[in-house]
Amino acid sequence: AQTVTQSQPEMSVQEAETVTLSCTYDTSESDYYLFWYKQPPSRQMILVIRQEAYKQQNATENRFSVNFQKAAKSFSLKISDSQLGDAAMYFCAEWGGKLIFGQGTELSVKP
Amino acid sequence: DAGVTQSPTHLIKTRGQQVTLRCSPKSGHDTVSWYQQALGQGPQFIFQYYEEEERQRGNFPDRFSGHQFPNYSSELNVNALLLGDSALYLCASSLGQGPIGYTFGSGTRLTVV
Numbered sequence: 001a002q003t004v005t006q007s008q009p010e011m012s013v014q015e016a017e018t019v020t021l022s023c024t025y026d027t028s029e030s031d032y033y034l035f036w037y038k039q040p041p042s043r044q045m046i047l048v049i050r051q052e053a054y055k056q057q058n059a060t061e062n063r064f065s066v067n068f069q070k071a072a073k074s075f076s077l078k079i080s081d082s083q084l085g086d087a088a089m090y091f092c093a094e095w096g097g098k099l100i101f102g103q104g105t106e107l108s109v110k111p
Numbered sequence: 112d113a114g115v116t117q118s119p120t121h122l123i124k125t126r127g128q129q130v131t132l133r134c135s136p137k138s139g140h141d142t143v144s145w146y147q148q149a150l151g152q153g154p155q156f157i158f159q160y161y162e163e164e165e166r167q168r169g170n171f172p173d174r175f176s177g178h179q180f181p182n183y184s185s186e187l188n189v190n191a192l193l194l195g196d197s198a199l200y201l202c203a204s205s206l207g208q209g210p211i212g213y214t215f216g217s218g219t220r221l222t223v224v
Contacts, residue, residue, distance in 0.1 A: 004153075033210050035210070037215075042217060043199060043201075043217050043218045043220075044215055044216065044217040044218070045154070045201065045203075045215035046215075047213070050210075091153050091154075093153075095209075095210040097167060097208075098144065098156040098159065098167055098169070099144075099146070099154070099156060099203075099210070099213070100156070101153030101154050101155070102153050103152060103153050104151075104152070104153050
């Protein structure tokens with residue numbers, strides 16, 4: 001069975017600093033995708049970054065980057081130069097025909 | 112270009128009643144998936160509709176059913192509501208059944224009293 005685990009219910013970061021959110025997953029699929037989604041109070045899930053499992057290079061989107069360790073089944077998200085607008089719930093998810101989400105990490109950003 | 116539209120935004124129902132939630136996919140998308148997000152939890156997959164048929168289903172009882180119309184819009188129906196059905200129901204649309212371009216709506220907050 002596919003499972004996604006986020007072990008940090010809450011994280012806090014100072015504005016302009018860097019924070020890393022952790023995620024581990026378990027899948028029997030050989031071809032899969034991994035995602036980080038952001039869910040602000042508006043409730044809409046917003047895609048932050050996507051990683052294809054067959055790609056060795058870690059994905060990067062502006063201030064957001066991932067550390068994808070396929071053998072360890074680890075997929076962490078690094079947010080650089082944190083901004084107040086980054087405060088939200090962050091969900092790690094794996095696609096193996098459908099999205100399987102982790103429990104989420106609530107990120108707060110201190111001014 | 113309109114994104115995914117869900118209605119209503121909020122809903123209060125009594126235990127035992129039936130409810131219908133609606134979703135209009137993003138323009139150009141033909142696949143709709145539904146998720147249930149309980150308070151403080153990650154979303155859980157309910158089912159996916161493509162070509163007006165249910166293609167995949169998560170671990171949800173038969174009380175949860177759906178429909179997709181020729182214009183690709185979709186409905187989620189829940190019968191015999193339980194208090195535990197209180198949640199945010201998210202709709203996501205995509206072109207085809209894959210994950211690329213997957214777009215979520217803002218959800219319907221259902222409260223069962």
